[in-house]
Amino acid sequence: MSRYNPKEAEPKWQARWKAAGAFTADASGGKPKYYVLEMFPYPSGRIHIGHVRNYAMGDVIARYKKAAGFNVLHPMGWDAFGMPAENAAMQTGSHPRDWTYSNIDIMRGQLKQMGLSIDWSREFATCDPEYYVHQQRLFLAFWKQGFAYRKESLVNWDPVDNTVLANEQVIDGKGWRSGAVVERRKLSQWFLKITDAADDLLAALDDGRMAGWPDNVRTMQRNWIGRSNGLAMKFRFAAATSSEEGADNNAPPPEFEDGIEIFTTRPDTLFGASFIAIAPDHPLATHFAQSDSGLRDFISDCQKLGTSEEAIEKAEKRGYKLQVEMAHPFDDRRLPVYVANFVLMQYGTGAIFGCPSGDQRDLDFARKYRLAIPPVVLPPEADPVTFTIEAEAYVGPGTLFNSGFLDGMTTEDAIAAATAKIEEMGLGKEVTQYRLRDWGVSRQRYWGCPIPAIHCDKCGIVAVPEADLPVKLPAEADFSEPGNPLDRHPTWKHVNCPECGAKARRETDTFDTFVDSSWYFARFAAPDPDKPIDKGAADYWLPVDQYIGGVEHAILHLLYARYFTRMMKACGYLSVDEPFANLFTQGMVVHETYKNPYGGWGPADNVVIEKIKSDSQLRPHDVRTFVLDYATGQKTNIEVQTTSAERLGWMCKAVMDAVEHEYFIDYCEQTAKLSAFVLDRESGSPYIIGPIEKMSKSKKNVVSPEAIAETYGADAARWFMLSDSPPERDVEWTDAGVEGAWKLINRIWDAVSSSEGLLKTVDLNNPAAGDADKPLRQTTHGAIAGITDDIENFRFNKAIARIYEFLNVLKSTSGAGDWARAEALSTLTQLVAPFTPHLAEECWETLGGEGLVCNAPWPKADPGLLARDKIVLGVQVNGKRRSEIEVAADADNAAVEKAALSDAGVKRHIDGKTIRKVVVVPGRIVNIVVS
């Protein structure tokens, strides 16, 4: 019996599939369609094991659906524009185009090696002019429809490199390359009006259009859109008191004469207001800064945080008090006005009133600046005399007090009453507000799709005429320095205005790469050389029936794609609102990271693990490390959570010394992360094992599937990535375990290869099975039912466990005849086919199956073989399992109760006690309550 040889079998079957056109999408035959799509990869260089997991999942679904009788579309392409190509160009001098396309070539080869059931005829990269020309067409259509506009917005500006920085390029407020403190700078940029669609994007989350999406993603999008009803109202300036000096300087500018507009969702707490706060980039702050150098310094400090909301919100709450005061609308208090770093200009009106008793941030702020903290909402059951606000604000509902005309009202009533009062006073009105902001699509970079617009001094901003598309990137550009190569290109931007013919300039911004990925699924479904989308084909294939990708895309990519779909529908390209009927978000593949003493990262695939002296079952976080001073006996703990290079160096040294002296390990109930280190295979230099993180090139913790495929074949790699861990959870890559997949492949091959030609000797359509075959047939049909259900519900790890169980039974069963064995083996082959397709074809051929197994219809379970006549029930006494009984599957409760009470193991626990109650849950359990 020959051993299964994936090196021969895998290329052979890949060639046969290709020759048979097995995975070419076909809309004919009147079959239902099924569009499976995995988020397409960024061509970073090589496929990593995380990609394999993602695409193996999609492939299981695609192959299963094909077998289940669907016309399947399963395409692949490349999200090919983006910063890494441009960074590589800066570092190595290679052109982004060359870098990208050569990566694509490598990665395409790697994906093909995995034996995915992809229709490669539809492949494209978003950086192909044949793709982005249509993106430019779409944009012009959107612009015409009024979905696109320009406005000023803030960017991170590196004053040394003179370039715009992405948020990820701002590290601790400094530019990653130059180290210069970043500034915020205003640029005029292109925006798409996603806020116009906010209501529908929100409504679709809950009205059934997105029933196939996971709840957590819908919740995240709902929160991201952040619709809230509130009150937009003005606080008027309080008259300057005579004691104030320089009152002239503190006069508000004319546009703010009637006050500062704030937005609040809690107008009921107005009586608890103790200050007004405005954003550092609020026009009023800018105005007062002209005559106040202290304020200028404060604002510029705030701007050093960059533009990311995370950095702003995490920063310590700080404020700068202005010389003006606002009048409280309901009483005669005067409220101080602060410019505060935690107020966001993008949200609401860029100004708030602070109610310290009802908002934690306001409370922290009030404590810091010693402002009043009047409690105004009394929690249910609290005593108004003794109730005080200590460390925590009370944000829940309650009854209003200390609040004038609102006293005694519930939170809900008080919100309505306060809103009505403010409206009556003419100070404001109820408004709906979104957290969602319009989508800024401008990027000041070369490697993106050019925005097809021309700036003319006379005509303003003019669309590039349809006939002049595509606006192609210039073939050559200068990448030797930071900044936008398109802007400094000697010729590219100089064009004549398409309207007046005068000299004009091209738009040098390119599109955000999220634009590229917001419609690729439609292009896959309906390519057309002359139009973005072939409507007929799009109507057949869309929406995507199953979309698969990482949770990290839960908000931005998915929300933008949903919005784009709406815009395309509005412009007549599509007929659907929602692009993805069902969404599955898979977990990431993570790996240990290795840090060297100088703070750099070590390679994950080139290290020898040197476990520190340990007893056999040492767990990584059970260990504490310390250095022992021999003279004093003093132990010094080694801290491991650090990023400082010096500290890491010291640690590494300490560990190395300690290995020699074997003195340094102690079990510890405290968490410590360091238990082992690794050595670089080549240099021998030690690395600390750092945190387990998402695989990324920069951290070098990427594991290549190639090596696995080389040794064990693509099937083993695919099988291993899907076994064990539930698909939605992160999985930590370990080398152990692939061997297990390889063993399984051989066990299946072993089971099948000894029955060569068996399918030719029996007629599976004509059952010839006796009583002796029943146990095996029950197992076979149980496996069909279970595995089908598991695949349908993305429980691949469970499906795989069931395949193991099926195989274990199959191997240990001896009594069954040829017919039942043939049924079991052919079923096994078909059930593993979505997971290990090459092996399955080889098995199918060996067994004598007809044609390709990938074309064979999915097996159906016989319900008659799924039922059991006897079942085993657990019996509990007072909730503790004490015994089990076997009863007929259709036994009634009385019979079950009787059997339970007479069971010896149960009697021991109930004798001499009073039976209070017997709970019989049919088919599940019996619980006897005694006292």
Add this chain to the structure above:
RNA sequence: GCGGACGUGGUGGAAUUGGUAUACACAACAGACUUAAAAUCUGUCGGGAGUAAUCCCAUGCGGGUUCAAGUCCCGCCGUCCGCACCA
């Protein structure tokens, strides 16, 4: 900081969605086969007590609801993801 998830043996995890906790696999250990190794096969494998039958404890920690809680509720702790210019 805000939003979303997750936490079960040495490890990945299963638990029919409130009903026999630890399926299946990895690792480890023991044995068979072998001149030997690899491969393969068989067995053991949460902790503790006991010759054994069996009993006690255990699903991050602390409470609660229930005949019954890994699952539901409240409060903590820890880890991960996203936060609008990474893709």
